[in-house]
Amino acid sequence: MENLANIASTLGDRFTTNVQSTFENMSPQKWLRVVIVAGAYMLLRPYLIKLGGKVQMDTHEKEAIEREEQERLAQKGKISPNDLRGLMGKVEVPEDTDSEEEEEEGNSGVGSGADWGKNARRRQRKMIKKLLEAEEKRLMETKEMEEDKDIEEFLIKD
Structure with missing residues (x-):
């Protein structure tokens, strides 16, 4: 100090x-x-x-x-x-640059550094489509079951 x-x-x-x-x-x-x-x-x-x-x-x-x-x-x-x-x-990058043809070619899953975002968007779109199709299928089945119940009411049971 x-x-x-x-x-x-x-x-x-x-x-x-x-x-x-x-x-x-x-x-x-x-x-x-x-x-x-x-x-x-x-x-x-x-x-x-x-x-x-x-x-x-x-x-x-x-x-x-x-x-x-x-x-x-x-x-x-x-x-x-x-x-x-x-x-x-x-420079603004357009949102949807990839097309449906590329998606069907099977390029998704293998990603390079530049294609990673595009492949991730494709996978996300595929998953959403599958979920929507499954929901539509479920709704169709329930609708068919309701129609069957309506028809059963009018059938004559002996």
């Missing part, structure tokens, strides 16, 4: 000594140089800010024009891999 206190006091002493000696050793020539640099900065700062804003606005406009051009190309379907890399996630 004493070591930390010694370091803090040493730093404080050196800081005050250095600042004090800096102002004591300043000649009129050095003061004039400081005033000229500070004045020039204050005079030129607004112009530098305006110039920076103008350059930034130009770059934003160029990027917007390039983005619109890439989107227009993407809508036409004429997009190159380089254009696609520039869009980075702004």
Whole structure:
């Protein structure tokens, strides 16, 4: 703890000594140089800010024009891999890209890295179709059973 206190006091002493000696050793020539640099900065700062804003606005406009051009190309379907890399996630993928013919070919089950989502959608669709068909079959059977019961009422029993 004493070591930390010694370091803090040493730093404080050196800081005050250095600042004090800096102002004591300043000649009129050095003061004039400081005033000229500070004045020039204050005079030129607004112009530098305006110039920076103008350059930034130009770059934003160029990027917007390039983005619109890439989107227009993407809508036409004429997009190159380089254009696609520039869009980075702004291209919308259609929801249902796979067709029923592909589903019947038996491609589902084997998935590569790129086809995993498509195969999962196919499996999900197949499962939903099977469930719907089973439900329809069950409803048809119950409906037939109800019709049979209605017919039994009218049959004559001896």
